[in-house]
Amino acid sequence: MKIKLLLISMILSLSFFSCGSSNTSEADIALPTIMCGMCETNIKDAFSETAGIIKVNVDLEKKSGKIYFDSNKVSISQIEKQISDAGYQANSVMANESAYDKLPRCCKVNG
Numbered sequence: 001m002k003i004k005l006l007l008i009s010m011i012l013s014l015s016f017f018s019c020g021s022s023n024t025s026e027a028d029i030a031l032p033t034i035m036c037g038m039c040e041t042n043i044k045d046a047f048s049e050t051a052g053i054i055k056v057n058v059d060l061e062k063k064s065g066k067i068y069f070d071s072n073k074v075s076i077s078q079i080e081k082q083i084s085d086a087g088y089q090a091n092s093v094m095a096n097e098s099a100y101d102k103l104p105r106c107c108k109v110n111g
Contacts, residue, residue: 023070023071023072023073024054024068024069024070024071025068025069025070025071026066026067026068026069027066027067027069027076027079028064028065028066029064029065029066029067029079029080029083029090029091030063030064030089030090030091031043031058031063031064031065031083031088031089031090032063032089033088033089033095033100033109034058034060034063034088034107035106035107035108035109036060036106036107037060038104038106038107039058039060039088039103039107040058040060042086042087042088042103042107043056043058043065043083043086043088044056044058045086046082046083046085046086047067047079047082050074050082051073051074052069052070052071052072052073052074053067053068053069053070053074053079054068054069054070055067055068056068065083065090067079077093080093081093084096084099085099086099087099087100087101087102087103087107088100
């Protein structure tokens with residue numbers, strides 16, 4: 001019985017990892033306009049309901065982000081646009097001006 005359970009667990013684990021990792025990509029995104037911890041939170045929250053986003057890491061000190069995503073569901077240009085729509089520059093995609101205007105003062109360049 002224990003051997004059966006072990007075999008079933010191994011098979012399920014292998015199928016889970018082989019399905020999940022084949023389309024996973026990562027993108028390094030320059031975030032030159034992030035200023036504070038709230039900016040990190042805002043960017044992470046911008047992806048909270050986005051299909052295909054696996055994980056979002058933001059490094060305030062380096063002013064960059066690493067996004068892990070399913071390349072079959074979302075593209076880098078869509079990721080950049082979503083960050084822009086949250087009010088921040090992403091690589092060469094400038095921040096959406098109206099979203100930037102709504103950011104708290106601490107999240108604005110020279111704020």
